[in-house]
Structures are given as C-alpha cells and as structure tokens.
Amino acid sequence: MSPLTISQGSSKHSAYDLRDPYSEVQETHTLTVIVDNEPGVLARVIGLFSGRGYNIDSLTVAEVDHTGHRSRITIVTTGTPQVIEQIKAQLGRMVPVHEVHDLTVEGASVERELALLKVTGKGEARIEALRLAEIFRANVVDSTLQSFVFEMTGAPSKIDAFAELMRPLGLTEIARTGVAALARGV
Amino acid sequence: MSQQMTGAKMVVQALKDQGVEVVFGYPGGAVLPIYDELFQQNEIRHVLVRHEQGATHMAEGYARSTGKPGVVLVTSGPGATNAVTGITDALMDSIPLVVLSGQVPTFLIGNDAFQEADTVGITRPCTKHNWLVKDPERLAETIHQAFHVAISGRPGPVLVDIPKDVQFAEGTYTPPQKARTEHYAPKVKGDIEAITQLVEMLEQAERPILYTGGGVINSGPGASQLLIELAESTGIPVTSTLMGLGAYPASGKNWIGMLGMHGLYEANMAMHDCDLMINIGARFDDRITGRVNAFSPNSKKAHIDIDPSSINKVIRVDLPIIGDVGHVLEDLLRIWKSRGRKTNKDGLAKWWKQIDAWKAVNCLAYKNDGPAIKPQYALQRLEELTRGRDRYVTTEVGQHQMWAAQFLHFDGPNRWMTSGGLGTMGYGLPASIGVQIAHPEALVINVAGEASWLMNMQEMGTAVQFRAPVKQFILNNERLGMVRQWQQLLHGERYSHSWSESLPDFVKLAEAFGCKGIRADHPDQLDDAIREMLAYEGPVIFDCLVEKHENCLPMIPSGNAHNDMLLPDDDVRNAITGSGAALV
Numbered sequence A: 001m002s003p004l005t006i007s008q009g010s011s012k013h014s015a016y017d018l019r020d021p022y023s024e025v026q027e028t029h030t031l032t033v034i035v036d037n038e039p040g041v042l043a044r045v046i047g048l049f050s051g052r053g054y055n056i057d058s059l060t061v062a063e064v065d066h067t068g069h070r071s072r073i074t075i076v077t078t079g080t081p082q083v084i085e086q087i088k089a090q091l092g093r094m095v096p097v098h099e100v101h102d103l104t105v106e107g108a109s110v111e112r113e114l115a116l117l118k119v120t121g122k123g124e125a126r127i128e129a130l131r132l133a134e135i136f137r138a139n140v141v142d143s144t145l146q147s148f149v150f151e152m153t154g155a156p157s158k159i160d161a162f163a164e165l166m167r168p169l170g171l172t173e174i175a176r177t178g179v180a181a182l183a184r185g186v
Numbered sequence B: 001m002s003q004q005m006t007g008a009k010m011v012v013q014a015l016k017d018q019g020v021e022v023v024f025g026y027p028g029g030a031v032l033p034i035y036d037e038l039f040q041q042n043e044i045r046h047v048l049v050r051h052e053q054g055a056t057h058m059a060e061g062y063a064r065s066t067g068k069p070g071v072v073l074v075t076s077g078p079g080a081t082n083a084v085t086g087i088t089d090a091l092m093d094s095i096p097l098v099v100l101s102g103q104v105p106t107f108l109i110g111n112d113a114f115q116e117a118d119t120v121g122i123t124r125p126c127t128k129h130n131w132l133v134k135d136p137e138r139l140a141e142t143i144h145q146a147f148h149v150a151i152s153g154r155p156g157p158v159l160v161d162i163p164k165d166v167q168f169a170e171g172t173y174t175p176p177q178k179a180r181t182e183h184y185a186p187k188v189k190g191d192i193e194a195i196t197q198l199v200e201m202l203e204q205a206e207r208p209i210l211y212t213g214g215g216v217i218n219s220g221p222g223a224s225q226l227l228i229e230l231a232e233s234t235g236i237p238v239t240s241t242l243m244g245l246g247a248y249p250a251s252g253k254n255w256i257g258m259l260g261m262h263g264l265y266e267a268n269m270a271m272h273d274c275d276l277m278i279n280i281g282a283r284f285d286d287r288i289t290g291r292v293n294a295f296s297p298n299s300k301k302a303h304i305d306i307d308p309s310s311i312n313k314v315i316r317v318d319l320p321i322i323g324d325v326g327h328v329l330e331d332l333l334r335i336w337k338s339r340g341r342k343t344n345k346d347g348l349a350k351w352w353k354q355i356d357a358w359k360a361v362n363c364l365a366y367k368n369d370g371p372a373i374k375p376q377y378a379l380q381r382l383e384e385l386t387r388g389r390d391r392y393v394t395t396e397v398g399q400h401q402m403w404a405a406q407f408l409h410f411d412g413p414n415r416w417m418t419s420g421g422l423g424t425m426g427y428g429l430p431a432s433i434g435v436q437i438a439h440p441e442a443l444v445i446n447v448a449g450e451a452s453w454l455m456n457m458q459e460m461g462t463a464v465q466f467r468a469p470v471k472q473f474i475l476n477n478e479r480l481g482m483v484r485q486w487q488q489l490l491h492g493e494r495y496s497h498s499w500s501e502s503l504p505d506f507v508k509l510a511e512a513f514g515c516k517g518i519r520a521d522h523p524d525q526l527d528d529a530i531r532e533m534l535a536y537e538g539p540v541i542f543d544c545l546v547e548k549h550e551n552c553l554p555m556i557p558s559g560n561a562h563n564d565m566l567l568p569d570d571d572v573r574n575a576i577t578g579s580g581a582a583l584v
Helices: A041-051 A081-092 A123-135 A156-169 B007-017 B029-039 B052-066 B078-092 B119-126 B136-151 B164-168 B192-204 B214-218 B221-234 B265-273 B325-338 B345-359 B375-386 B399-407 B428-438 B450-455 B457-465 B481-490 B506-513 B523-535 B578-582
Strands: A027-036 A058-065 A070-079 A097-102 A109-120 A139-143 A147-154 A171-176 A180-183 B004-006 B022-025 B045-048 B070-074 B097-103 B129-132 B157-163 B170-172 B208-212 B238-240 B255-258 B276-280 B300-305 B319-322 B391-395 B443-449 B471-476 B516-520 B540-545
Touching (some): A027 A041, A027 A081, A041 A070, A041 B119, A070 A081, A081 A097, A109 A156, A123 A147, A123 A156, A147 A156, A156 A171, B004 B007, B007 B170, B022 B428, B029 B097, B029 B157, B045 B428, B045 B457, B052 B070, B052 B097, B052 B428, B052 B457, B070 B078, B078 B097, B078 B119, B078 B157, B097 B119, B097 B136, B097 B164, B119 B157, B129 B136, B136 B157, B136 B170, B157 B164, B192 B325, B208 B221, B214 B221, B221 B325, B238 B265, B255 B265, B300 B325, B375 B399, B375 B471, B375 B523, B399 B471, B399 B481, B428 B443, B428 B457, B428 B471, B443 B450, B450 B457, B450 B471, B457 B506, B471 B523, B506 B516, B506 B540, B523 B540
Parallel strands (some): B022 B045, B070 B097, B097 B157, B129 B157, B208 B276, B238 B255, B276 B300, B300 B319, B443 B471, B471 B540
Antiparallel strands (some): A027 A070, A027 A097, A109 A171, A139 A147
C-alpha cells in the first residue's frame, strides 16, 4: 500500500484541519505522485482528472528510478479544499500509485520550471532583451543576427515575469516544461 | 509439472489455481486458443452466453451471491466493447469481476486490424485496473494480480487483455504464491482511536441510526453477523441502502426499512432527525441524500468505509474510519463492551417512540380495488408464497425494482442482486442465471419490468441450455414505468416515448425458447399462477399484467430533503420543480 495513510479525512501530512474544510475558495496545490512506470499510467492519471472534472494547471512526468521503474508525476491543480482532498484520495487508491504528497501543505518546497523563449528583433530591442536576460539569469542557447533563444529556470512566476518583459521586445515563441517540485529539507 | 506452457494453457491453469469453477463467455477469433484449452479439461465449467453483456451480468450475479469473483471470457473488439456496460455496472456497485479479453496479435495492434479495439483504453475508466499482456512470461502473474486487485479493498472489475500471439507463445507459468501482489494492499483495520471516539458518541447519542450499505455485504457474512450484534445489543435502529438489503435481516426488531428516494418514510425521517448517523459501508449516493445541503442537518456523522475516496466526497463527516466493515465492527463491539455496554436508554426509548409514530403513517399503502393486479400486490403475494424458501432475487431497473426493494424481505446477505449505481436495464435476467449457476438447488427469481427484460431477453437461451430454472417474474405495465412516472411528475403528463407497442406475447416467447410461460391478469388468478411458477422445474417466464399507471411511492422528489416526501395520498403532478428539475 502506498504510504498515503489517510486518517481524519485527509492525508497524513495534510494541514486539512488547519484549513476551513467548507471553504469555497479555490486553492492551487502542487502534488507529487510516485507511480509504477507501466504502459498507460499517465493516461490513467489524466483520465482521472478529466473524468471527474478536476483541473490540471501543469503536469510533468519522467521516470526517476530506472531500476525500480518508478516515475514521478508533478501536478499543479486548482480546486476547493474538498476537491483537493478528493483528488489526493482518488490518486491514492489507484493500483500503480505508490505515494501521493501534497507539497503545498506538507511544508516548504522548491518549485522550478524550465522555459525556452525565442525573441526576434534588431537594434535597441535586441540589446535590451539581452540585458534583461542577464538580470534574470537566462542563458542564450541559440543566436542568429535576428534572434535569440533564451533558456531559463525558475519558479513559474519568474518565467511569467520574464516572458511579460520579452513580449514588447519581440517574443515569438515560448516552450515551458511545467513544474518540477521537491520538498525542502530532509 | 512442467512450468513451460503456452499462454492459453497458462490462462486455464491460472483460473484453476485461483479456484475458479465457472467462466461466463463467448468465443471468437482472438480467444480461440483459450477456448481450445477449455475444451481439453473438465475442472472449469464454461457457460455460453448469447451476448457479452449477459456474460458480465451473469458474473456479477455469481459474484454477488457467492462472495467470489465472477470470471468473464470474451473475444477482442465487439466482444470486449459489449462487455463494457456490465464492467461499468460492477465498478459502480463494487462487484469483483475478472474479465479476460482476447486481443489481435501484438504485431497487429494499432493497425486497425479485424476486430481490433483499444480495449485497455476503453475500459481504463470503468475498471479498478486493467492490463495488456505482451509478454507470455508475465501472463500468469498478471492474471493472479488481477484476481488480487479485484477482491482486495473495495472490490471491483479488472480486465486482462491477451493478444492472440501471446496465447500461442510458450512461457514459464508463475503459480499464485509467487506472483507479486504485495504492493496493492488496502488497509483493513480501522484506527482504534477513531473507533473509540465513535463508541463514546454512540454511548451518549439520543437519536442514533445505523445507515448501512453494500460494503457490509462485500465484507462477508461475518460483517452481517457483527452488524446484527451491534444493532441488537445497543438497540440502535437500522436502515439500509438498496445495495445493503439483507445485511441486517428485514425480520430483525431494529429494522426500519430501506432509505432513499423510494425508501420508507420512517427511515428517511429518522435519517433527517437523528443526532448520530453511523454510515457503515455506504457512500452517501445522491439517491440517498436528497438535497445535500438539507441532509440530516443536526447530526454528527461517522463514516466507515474501506475506500478513502468515499470520505467527504458528497457529505462532510465528523468522524471518518478507513477500514473493512467487518474489522471495524469487531473492534467497535469489543471496545463498547469493555467500557460497560453503555447506551443512552432514555434517549433511545423516546427515539423509538418517534420512529413508531412515523411507521404509523404506513407509507407503503396503496389502493387495491380495481380489477387490475397492482404491482405491489403481486410482490406481496410473491413474498408470501416464497417465504422460508432458499430464495435469491435479482431485479431489472425501474419501478418494479423499487417495489421489490419495498415489498420483498431479505433475512440474509447475498440474497438480493440489483443494479444500484449504474441502474442498468437488462441486468436482472442474466444476473439471475449467474446466481442459479452458483446455487443450482435454490429458487432464483428475477423481478422484472417488461421493458428492461427485453433488453437482454436473448439470455433465456442460456438459461434453457444450461438448465438454470430461473423464474422471470415480469410486472408488465406496457410502459417504461419509471420514465412515465417522472414525465407525470416533471413534464406535465406528456408521455414522450415511454410506452411500448407490439410487445411480444411472453407466453409464446417462452414456448419459443423451450421453457414455460404463465400469464396472470386478474388478482384472483395470481396465487395459483405463482404456485404454478414455483412448482415448475425449469425456467419460467411469468407475464404478470399489472396496473399501467401506478406510481412508485413514497418518493423524495429530486431536489427535496428527506423530510419532504411524496406520500401515497399526495398529488404527484408537477411535484418536481425548481433546481430539482435538472437532477436525475
């Protein structure tokens, strides 16, 4: 059984008792799900969200344990506290799911996303883009006389901010990986 | 014994090692190797159905009446898609099924080959889990895992999709003991602290109620015994969902009848007015709760369920206990006894007085005057004439199903098989065959409506071929009765497409199938006709022509609260209004 031992109507580490359970306020939570990397497992998780009408704001998945064939799925989702608890319980009862963690309530966590941004332009705009990239610690990974491709990692909000600044400077394309997250500390 | 064998042989060996006695199935191109192996052995019986949906419902009837998983074998493509309704039905009602489906050979998967369908894709949302087995070395282990998942925790259907080349290929057989199943092990013991808290609440409650569901039956006969002990030693009244009927005997002194949309007045009123609700293996289904924000407003609620996702899904509870009903009830009783068997005797005495006053309303009353047979009367006579028999009842879906739940009485678990969650018309006939196959000597009756019954009537052929003497008790009102009732309640008596013209002559139909047909159309004929049905050794189609426009009451109109029921004497026209009209 997964270590998600549910008691008192919620996951063990959940701060559910500290939140208003009847709240209709939409909360955004980052969930980490450790699953067997078997065929169809991602379809199963996504199907749960679409079938039951839950939101997916962002989703990343990759095998993280090649010998044990375990994948880590990071899902950012939005819902009322009741819906968030339902999502965790529904994930926890799936056969290939080993662990479900709610990083938003289990303590501090680190969230990072990688983005590639293509900015085209000439003259002053081009120089300004490069200057801002330096401030944001974005790297130039491709360059032509008319364009840059910047690579940056950071919290989603930092990428949002950078993309916003690049827009008037000639942002033409953006690719984002979605959030990867880990709990802080041991 | 050599452990090297073909995939097809492994399938049959794995079924034998899992103790399977009977398989419900239908052959086709992609399962022929498995059928060839079935042909060459005598331990497992195969029941040839007439449609794959029938196979799944038979397996459900078998599983629900025995507590063992039902096994289904179908071919690829249409074989698998026809099984989908029954698989979904089993998921909704937590019935353990193991469905084995053939698939086109691995090298053709994805090519739109003949009779190819993405079976694992189609059945992913309607199974607990499913597998496509591409490697014969993994086949036996996967089947063992499938059985383990189907019966562990909250039971449900699983599917194993087996490509034809895997059935032909040689591999090593893995016996059940060596199959890795440890990962999936839902928790069965409840949290002792929470159970103790429930005992404290129970000791003080003035108006407690036990609201029991199918989970008690799924937990096994021991759980029903513990429920009886709990109810009778504490004196707490017991109500049950449709799925839980029989877990507490209808003849028991604490029984106050089924609750819910067509439940008894006293049960629904008690749910509404209680101060402690103990939900045991039920899931606050919308047929039970009525209007959620008016559901039992003044009670503390405890919820015992093996599935964590059932907790707080619909109704916020004060005390969740995750665990198997049997285990939790055992701990609950032990702790209650060790603390001196305390209850609030004064409170309970007043509570029972109130319940008796509600009972006096006589909510199941109906007028039995005209020349037509009232469906309620037909069921009362059926109950009377079959009382004391070793009896199992299945139903189709609709008015007759609710009347059967109201007027037939069950004194033990696993005796009542009905499609609760999905509400599948066409369930009852094949389910009755599945029950009869499991209990060849018992009396098995399918209480049906003619419309539902026609949906899977081809299975009469199966009943005749396999000598399953099932009694098809059809309450024939030549209407889709429940649809008609809702049109009367909600749609201004505009009966859009809710009647059937050109119904078959059921007596001649019985003859055509090679079984017995009986018709009754007057109350005076009924007893003799029922006796004739019971006396006949083979399958019977009983065409009971009943009152055409009878309404199924009492009823909580959708959108209403428990204490706002339609009773037999109320005017039912336009009873559903406002936001309730959007509900089903």
